[in-house]
Amino acid sequence: MKFNKIAVAVLAIGLSGATLAQNIGKAEDQIRWRQSVMQTQGWSMARIKANIDGTFNKDQVIQAANTIQAIANSGSGGLFQPGTDTGKGWRETNVKPEMFSNAAKLKEVGSAYNKAANEMAKVAATGDAAAVKAQFGNLGKACKGCHDEFRKEEKK
Amino acid sequence: MKFNKIAVAVLAIGLSGATLAQNIGKAEDQIRWRQSVMQTQGWSMARIKANIDGTFNKDQVIQAANTIQAIANSGSGGLFQPGTDTGKGWRETNVKPEMFSNAAKLKEVGSAYNKAANEMAKVAATGDAAAVKAQFGNLGKACKGCHDEFRKEEKK
Numbered sequence: 001m002k003f004n005k006i007a008v009a010v011l012a013i014g015l016s017g018a019t020l021a022q023n024i025g026k027a028e029d030q031i032r033w034r035q036s037v038m039q040t041q042g043w044s045m046a047r048i049k050a051n052i053d054g055t056f057n058k059d060q061v062i063q064a065a066n067t068i069q070a071i072a073n074s075g076s077g078g079l080f081q082p083g084t085d086t087g088k089g090w091r092e093t094n095v096k097p098e099m100f101s102n103a104a105k106l107k108e109v110g111s112a113y114n115k116a117a118n119e120m121a122k123v124a125a126t127g128d129a130a131a132v133k134a135q136f137g138n139l140g141k142a143c144k145g146c147h148d149e150f151r152k153e154e155k156k
Numbered sequence: 157m158k159f160n161k162i163a164v165a166v167l168a169i170g171l172s173g174a175t176l177a178q179n180i181g182k183a184e185d186q187i188r189w190r191q192s193v194m195q196t197q198g199w200s201m202a203r204i205k206a207n208i209d210g211t212f213n214k215d216q217v218i219q220a221a222n223t224i225q226a227i228a229n230s231g232s233g234g235l236f237q238p239g240t241d242t243g244k245g246w247r248e249t250n251v252k253p254e255m256f257s258n259a260a261k262l263k264e265v266g267s268a269y270n271k272a273a274n275e276m277a278k279v280a281a282t283g284d285a286a287a288v289k290a291q292f293g294n295l296g297k298a299c300k301g302c303h304d305e306f307r308k309e310e311k312k
Contacts, residue, residue, distance in 0.1 A: 024206045025199075036195035040227070043181075043189040043235075050180045063231045070226035071196070075219045079199075090246040 023081055032089030034079040037071055044068045045143070048124075048136050058127040065124035068139070072117035077110065099150040109146040116142035179237055188245030190235035193227055200224045201299070204280075204292050214283040221280035224295070228273035233266065255306040265302040272298035 025033065044064040051061050085097045099106060116139040123135040181189065200220040207217050241253045255262060272295040279291040 024202050029199075033195060033199040036192035036199070039189060039192035040196045043192070044230070046180050047231075060231060063229060067226045067230045070223045073219060074200070074223045075203075075216060 023078060025079075027081075027084045027087045028089055030079045030081060030084050030089075031087050031093045034076060035089045035091070035093075037074070037076045037079070041068055041071055041143075045136075045140070048120075048132065052129070052133045052136060056129045056132075058124075061127075061132055062121075062124045065121045069117050069121035072114050094152040094154065096150050096152055102149075105149055109142075109149055112145055113142040179234060181235075183237075183240045183243045184245055186235045186237060186240050186245075187243050187249045190232060191245045191247070191249075193230070193232045193235070197224055197227055197299075201292075201296070204276075204288065208285070208289045208292060212285045212288075214280075217283075217288055218277075218280045221277045225273050225277035228270050250308040250310065252306050252308055258305075261305055265298075265305055268301055269295075269298040 044067045047064040048061055051057055051064075080095065080099060082100055084093065085095055085100055087093055116135070120135050120139045123131045200223045203220040204217055207213055207220075236251065236255060238256055240249065241251055241256055243249055272291070276291050276295045279287045
């Protein structure tokens with residue numbers, strides 16, 4: 001059964017938990033929440049990049065990396081429930097339908113993202129700017145790995 | 157100097173760090189990011205509530221509480237830079253101008269929020285449903301304490 005395969009995959013990569021307990025919100029809430037979660041990650045990534053490119057502030061990088069890690073482990077996969085491949089949150093969703101049908105690929109890119117986010121927090125804690133730069137690159141690739149598969153091109 | 161007083165207050169309550177290092181993004185980015193941060197907190201609060209009201213899933217509550225804690229300590233106060241009391245992110249900002257002028261009150265309500273968020277994560281880790289319910293109430297009051305002071309009434 002396709003849905004169960006996806007649910008298991010989402011669970012396996014630690015993106016969920018919502019599938020185990022309460023799925024909350026209407027489709028429009030779930031889409032707005034996941035768009036917000038992604039923007040919060042985007043803000044945090046932009047902050048790390050600003051610290052790499054400018055004056056390196058260890059505390060700020062830790063704040064951003066801890067936020068990324070908490071969200072990566074938050075169960076936000078539960079915000080991608082069947083039936084939310086279309087609809088509007090803050091704006092129309094740009095998720096590809098493939099996210100709801102390709103469990104193997106979802107597991108692969110989701111696992112890579114979780115691993116990279118957990119490692120980013122560890123590296124940030126060391127305060128080593130060069131290591132932060134390297135892991136930021138790895139994490140960016142992991143983000144892109146999921147976006148390339150499951151996100152439609154952003155409308156400019 | 158008014159700006160410095162606010163910066164010091166924001167820093168003191170641990171909401172910032174951004175004031176120390178790079179302030180990133182245009183006004184529209186900062187407003188969209190802070191609206192996203194608040195929605196991510198709202199999603200996490202809704203999840204904890206669903207677990208209190210329905211079947212209690214310890215892991216889901218921990219995920220949500222850890223997200224709340226990370227964001228409360230993320231330096232999101234840095235997204236409220238002078239000049240962003242008006243403007244549009246996902247939508248028009250509904251911050252009150254008082255947030256940029258009442259440093260003492262900002263420190264008071266911000267400190268209460270940080271403390272309640274850190275305590276929420278501790279309590280969630282115990283898996284004690286009754287204690288989670290009690291601390292969820294405290295945290296909700298802390299959220300409301302800031303909203304009452306500094307957020308305009310939501311447009312319906």
